[in-house]
Amino acid sequence: MQTITIKSVLERDPDDWLQAFQDSPKSRAFYEETAQQVSFSRIAVRVLGAPIEEDDYFNSLFRLSQKPNIHILSEELNKHIEQKDFQALQNILTQHQQIPKGLSISRLVAMMSGYQLIPKHDDADMNRHLQLATIRVVERFQEQQSLGLLANDFRRFLIDMVKWLKNHWIEWTKSMKPTDDFPKVVWYGQTTISQRYFLLLLMELGCDVLIFHPAKVDEFAEIDPTDTFSITHSYVSQTTLQPFPDKMRDRQATVGYRSSQHFEQLMHDQQSGVFRPWQFKDCLPRSLTLRMTYDDIFIYANEKAMVRPKFEVIKDEVIIPVIFAKISGVSSRREEYWHYMHQLLASQQTIFVQEFPFTTTSRANYQFHYKHCLVNGELSVERIVQSDWWQYGDLTLELQHAIAHTIKTSCEQPMLKQQPNEPLYDLQLFLFKQMTMIPQEILRLLQSFDYSQEVPKLVLYQAPQQPTLSREDIVLLAFLNRFGIDIVLYNPTGKLDLEKYLQEDTFDVHRLEHMLFDLQYEEPKQQKNKPDKMIKKLFNRFF
Numbered sequence: 001m002q003t004i005t006i007k008s009v010l011e012r013d014p015d016d017w018l019q020a021f022q023d024s025p026k027s028r029a030f031y032e033e034t035a036q037q038v039s040f041s042r043i044a045v046r047v048l049g050a051p052i053e054e055d056d057y058f059n060s061l062f063r064l065s066q067k068p069n070i071h072i073l074s075e076e077l078n079k080h081i082e083q084k085d086f087q088a089l090q091n092i093l094t095q096h097q098q099i100p101k102g103l104s105i106s107r108l109v110a111m112m113s114g115y116q117l118i119p120k121h122d123d124a125d126m127n128r129h130l131q132l133a134t135i136r137v138v139e140r141f142q143e144q145q146s147l148g149l150l151a152n153d154f155r156r157f158l159i160d161m162v163k164w165l166k167n168h169w170i171e172w173t174k175s176m177k178p179t180d181d182f183p184k185v186v187w188y189g190q191t192t193i194s195q196r197y198f199l200l201l202l203m204e205l206g207c208d209v210l211i212f213h214p215a216k217v218d219e220f221a222e223i224d225p226t227d228t229f230s231i232t233h234s235y236v237s238q239t240t241l242q243p244f245p246d247k248m249r250d251r252q253a254t255v256g257y258r259s260s261q262h263f264e265q266l267m268h269d270q271q272s273g274v275f276r277p278w279q280f281k282d283c284l285p286r287s288l289t290l291r292m293t294y295d296d297i298f299i300y301a302n303e304k305a306m307v308r309p310k311f312e313v314i315k316d317e318v319i320i321p322v323i324f325a326k327i328s329g330v331s332s333r334r335e336e337y338w339h340y341m342h343q344l345l346a347s348q349q350t351i352f353v354q355e356f357p358f359t360t361t362s363r364a365n366y367q368f369h370y371k372h373c374l375v376n377g378e379l380s381v382e383r384i385v386q387s388d389w390w391q392y393g394d395l396t397l398e399l400q401h402a403i404a405h406t407i408k409t410s411c412e413q414p415m416l417k418q419q420p421n422e423p424l425y426d427l428q429l430f431l432f433k434q435m436t437m438i439p440q441e442i443l444r445l446l447q448s449f450d451y452s453q454e455v456p457k458l459v460l461y462q463a464p465q466q467p468t469l470s471r472e473d474i475v476l477l478a479f480l481n482r483f484g485i486d487i488v489l490y491n492p493t494g495k496l497d498l499e500k501y502l503q504e505d506t507f508d509v510h511r512l513e514h515m516l517f518d519l520q521y522e523e524p525k526q527q528k529n530k531p532d533k534m535i536k537k538l539f540n541r542f543f
Helices: 017-022 054-065 083-098 105-114 124-144 153-173 193-205 255-267 294-300 334-345 367-372 381-386 397-412 424-435 440-447 471-483 530-542
Strands: 005-010 031-033 037-042 044-048 070-072 184-188 208-213 231-234 284-289 312-314 317-322 324-328 350-353 457-461 486-491 508-511
Touching: 005 124, 005 193, 017 208, 054 070, 054 184, 083 105, 083 153, 105 124, 124 153, 124 193, 153 193, 184 193, 193 208, 193 381, 284 397, 284 471, 294 324, 294 334, 334 350, 334 457, 350 440, 367 424, 381 397, 397 424, 397 440, 397 471, 424 471, 440 471, 471 486
Parallel strands: 005 037, 044 208, 044 231, 070 184, 184 208, 284 317, 324 486, 324 508, 350 457, 457 486
Antiparallel strands: 031 037, 312 317
């Protein structure tokens, strides 16, 4: 009996991706059927963001869920696994771990077939197609993980593949023939690592797949960074991730409402220069350290981010111009020196540090945690956020991703100097460990940071009797600088601190006239009593 090969080709430029997704492959531009091969185009789109009219977006999702030939996999994912299948997988994984380099992929898949972990179709060609696609996805996993099939995530990956092939794929395709239409699958919202690879397997098999995320979080790009298996469609607007709709939204937008939404979009477009509060909460912050004079510090410190030079929004990144300066020594105009410092401290968005070291450290070995977060030799933001040790899980998802992204950038492009005989890997491990222990007071500062508005500040006064900043302190300063926080360090003695640990071009040093070795911090001269302060705060809040 002649074997039929199944070949699916990604459609890279569909005129209407949503309609093409719903159409049969046989009605698309490319479809070919011979005695030896069935070839067709498939639709795979990562849909990022949402249109201005959100109701249309969610109603469209609901309509897809009502079509009998479309599977909303994110909402119906069945995580059950039979005990005998779980035991068989345990046996395979035990053998895999006992071999120094692990089982080969062909041997692994053969054992899975022997244990009947790969489900059987009625059609022999479909069985062969499933085995080949499974091998390709396991190979992809091996290529993308730093430890290959010996990675910690491989166990979860393998169990989930078997689970979902049996609970979903075979249920959809048990009696299917190569010439039949392949399943259509929708995923909405966030994904785990194994869920991404299962979606990739469905694409390799020939399924049409749409992946929606209204907040423009593109997790699938981690395993498909070059758009080899899927393409992206990105809306200009975005909205928060909401539950998948269980009914149509009945409210009909009036002409006036649509016009106001359109006006809002135009007014608060990224290029307009007019930004509403928290408009960029879903974006990633990226700092640009300004080169400035001593006087410039106190001019730009009072300016919102959006009016500082070089502020801009590029795709999903907000470029925040920041101050990172050391003021070495003391001005001969002493009153002006203190006045300028007190100006910086006047903002509620400022943290003042006078005791050093001000960060904690740990003797724990983070090598396992660090390696677990590597994918293709690079830190994975998603793995960082989903790790057991991640202590920032109470923060908003947007802020968690921003922190994890800054950790990744800080490790891959260190601002700190390597110590003598310190390998780059050891420096990256040190940075990684320290950034997993951000103090609560700093986290509260980050939570209140609206990227286009007032820039939070960290002001440090290194009194002569205080110990110097530790290397751990410098790691936190470098992290905050990358995140977009203003940092001003006062050191009246002029001794080295930042210079010992940071790359020279990452901050400014402003040398003043006098070096003093007994100068204590001086409080503002006109101190109002606490009730007056509270009244002033309330007054400022309402007016």
